[in-house]
Amino acid sequence: MIRKGSIMRLFSGFEDEYKKRHSEIWPEMVEMLKKYGAQNYSIFLDVKTGNLFAYVEIEDEKLWNETGETEICKKWWAYMKDIMETNSDNSPVSIELKEVFHLD
Template identity: 30%
Template sequence: MERVCFVLEIAPGTEQEYRQRHDDIWPEMAQAIRDSGISNLTGSRRGTDVYYYAECEPDVAPAFRRLGETDMNTRWGESFEGVITRITDESGNLQYAAEVFHLD
């Protein structure tokens, strides 16, 4: 299992909409996340920055690759057009944050 933290940015004024959409996550999307090997997915927002923590099996790369290959993930992402303004870096990769501390 590998832990990961990544950051995205939402458009100003869409904070409540972003929250509501996640309160009402499509059951099929939640299942696609689980089936991809991603668990304990938690998002926290500060202003328009949203920070996500997840645990991935066997590690980050294959878990997010599997999720990215699903039609459900494509549909979910398209539904956030105009809400999410930045989720990847210049190379098209999620904007990961380096882990600097962990305590069990």
């Protein structure tokens, strides 16, 4: 299993909306994430800074990297772009973190 961590940024004042949208995540989005190998996926919010920390375990890096090419993912990104920092293709601005420690 590959563990991945990343940081994204939520616009100020949208904390409740971000939580609401994820509590109502579309079933087809969940299905796609699982199909592309996502397991144990969590997102944490630092309410003081608006930083989001995402953690996911994946089966295959190449397969995971293909999620952004799916129509449902592009639709989700467009849905989220008004409440978080995004790139020109609507994907979230994301800083990938390098794992430096894991307690097994």
